[in-house]
Amino acid sequence: MASPIRLTGMASGLDTEKIIKDLMKVQREPVNRLQRQKQLDEWKRDAYREMNSLLDELRKTVDTLRFAGNFNKKIVSSENDGIVSAKVVGTPSYASYAIEVKQLAKAEMPAAVELTVDSSITSKTTAIGGTDFTFEVNGKAIDVKSTDTINDVITKVKNADAGVEANFVNGKLLFTSKTGATLTGADGNSFSVKVTSGDGSKLGMDSTGASSSTRVPGQQAEVVINGVTYTSSSNTFTFDGVEFTFKQQNLGAPINVSTKTDEDAVFNMIKGFVDKYNEVIDKINKKITEPKYKGYQPLLDEEKEALPEKTAEKLENMARSGILLRDPILTSALNEFRRAISSPLQAAGVNTAFDTLSEIGISGPPSGKYAYQENGRLYIDETKLRNAIRNNGEDVLKLFTNYSSSTDPATKYNESGIAERLFDQLKQVTDRVTKEAGSTTSLFDDSYLGRKIKDTDEEIERWEDRLKTIEDRYWKQFTAMEQAMAQAQSQGSWFAQMLGQQ
Structure with missing residues (x-):
């Protein structure tokens, strides 16, 4: 829709735009x-x-x-940390624990074979070279190709389920028994690595075979807690929400580990x-x-623009104060x-x-x-x-x-x-x-308040439409006045001209 023609005081000499603006201030x-x-x-x-x-x-x-549960937090203390130390990991039910360490757990010392590989093999990813060969480890046959790498050999040993694992460390190929594995040595605690066909010298192997060291079996910890005997594969044992760490035997001389509320x-x-x-x-x-300052209201956008920033901020704070008084x-x-x-x-x-x-x-x-x-x-x-x-x-x-x-x-x-x-x-x-x-x-x-603000927005929108209509009406009225005055002035000039000719 085309905007209406607006005449701004050309005939009347009035500042029409300012007059309408002032009129609209009242309407707004x-x-x-x-x-x-x-x-x-x-x-x-x-x-x-x-x-x-x-x-x-x-x-x-x-x-x-x-x-x-948040009030029942406990701390635990041992009368001799050199024998048994403890910490709370759950919710203990006992006030104290009498501990006797009969036997400490010991880790198994595995049987092992160490072989020196050829100096040309510098990493796990270097091809072994030489010729294909087969070797036996703990009774399991492993086929090795000349194009294989150390990594390939390690994987083949793992897949063979031989009860041992292979690793490459500092230029050495190490075979180590797994915990609890059945070993084929005469004593049941050793194994051998030997070539059964071909040449395995690149990996330090021969047909005579290399025997491992002797495995030293581990042992479980055996402890008595409040009169009941328990075994553990490690020297750390959790019982009744307390983690105990056993450090040395105390046969016949139980020590006390006590719990109390964690006061802090x-x-x-x-x-x-x-x-x-x-x-x-x-x-x-x-x-x-918060004090309520009467007479202070939120500033409109045009009011903020007309004031220094700090002044506007101060007035806004005064108007906001006491909003929940x-x-x-x-x-x-x-x-x-x-x-x-x-x-x-x-x-x-x-x-x-x-x-x-x-x-x-x-x-x-x-x-x-x-x-x-x-x-x-x-x-x-x-x-x-x-x-x-x-x-x-x-x-x-x-x-x-x-x-x-x-x-x-x-x-x-x-x-x-x-x-x-x-x-x-x-x-x-x-x-x-x-x-x-x-x-x-x-x-x-x-x-x-959310609905109230929404309703106010809708009311403002309706008012803006009304104001647009009012402003257009003012412009039409002033434009009509300007047009009438211009026409009157034109007629006056014509009459004056006609009278001048007589």
């Missing part, structure tokens, strides 16, 4: 309000999503505290939770108490978090002396006139917490991990460990925030 106000509201909604959505990411991090940290691992796990909890509630508290979702969540970690654990078998966090050394800020400003931060009495882990580990475990199967919400809450409660609360609040603002990990956004 509804669109400006929509754009500012859209920006506010986007800021709020992004702020919610930032909070949701923080809450998800805390939830992952809390998740580790829900499982008893449990302490660091709990401390990591407290640190993450404090980090998250600090950021949420900062967000919901006193937000009901986050405020409610903080209250529920505090309730979850402060309510006593009330369940069968719970030691009432260790039914709250404060009783294991985790409590609020020290008393003082500024304590209220801490907004629910947790503090650790390290000595008290370590003592609880060391002396009342089962009570600490229950305090965090106790699980309730009750279908009554109130009973389930009271019987659930702190980690269980907090995990559930975190899931509820993240679900609420996701419903309100969506998620950065989801391709489809059906959140309240």
Whole structure:
């Protein structure tokens, strides 16, 4: 569609373009309000999503505290590492192990033959040369062609299943018995390599044959653990989640290997939770108490362009500030978090002396006139917490991990460990925030703010169509006026000319 002809004040002398632009500024106000509201909604959505990411991090940290296995980490120590050393590789069930090493495992010393090959053969890939020949190793015949390489010979020995393996090392061809293989020597612990036809001198072989050294059989380790005898092909043996390494015999003099809770691992796990909890509630508290500056609104694009960059950035920050001020979702969540970690654990078998966090050394800020400003931060009495882990580990475990199967919400809450409660609360609040603002990990956004932003975009688009129509109408009106004035001026000139001729 061709653009309409626009006359810009040729007859009237008016700055038509400026007049229409000023008129359109007034007409654009509804669109400006929509754009500012859209920006506010986007800021709020992004702020919610930032909070949701923080809450998800805390939830992952809390998740580790829900499982008893993470509190049952053990360390093990031997009263004599020179005889037996040990390390935890699973979940030990015994508190201690009495160990007697009756016999250490010994590796088998294989039988071996070393042959010096011809100096012309410098690598595994060099052709042997000479003539074809056959040799026998441990009773198995191997045919060798002059075009074969050392690699070919090694492969043929392997495929012959001769109970020995061949290797080429430092110009020597080595034949070594495999562990446990049956050997053909008279003593059953040796073998020979000899040529049965042709000339094998290129590989250092002859028809007389070369006998191997004598194999020295290995032996298994024999140990007694808590009264039961075990054998092992190596001096490293895993039993009940503990890997033992046997180093020397101690016949008749058992030594003790003991296990205990890995205090540092449990302490660091709990401390990591407290640190993450404090980090998250600090950021949420900062967000919901951030000041709101009245009169500051998001800047439109043309407003940003008209201002220095730093000024525009400052005004944007002022307009963004307080976007989640006193937000009901986050405020409610903080209250529920505090309730979850402060309510006593009330369940069968719970030691009432260790039914709250404060009783294991985790409590609020020290008393003082500024304590209220801490907004629910947790503090650790390290000595008290370590003592609880060391002396009342089962009570600490229950305090965090106790699980309730009750279908009554109130009973389930009271019987659930702190980690269980907090995990559930975190899931509820993240679900609420996701419903309100969506998620950065989801391709489809059906959140309240997502739909609102989409609706605003559609409303802006409809307004832009209207404004285009209004602007075109203004131009038509001014163009018609210019055309009428031009025609009047033309007629006036004609009358003047006619009167001048009389």
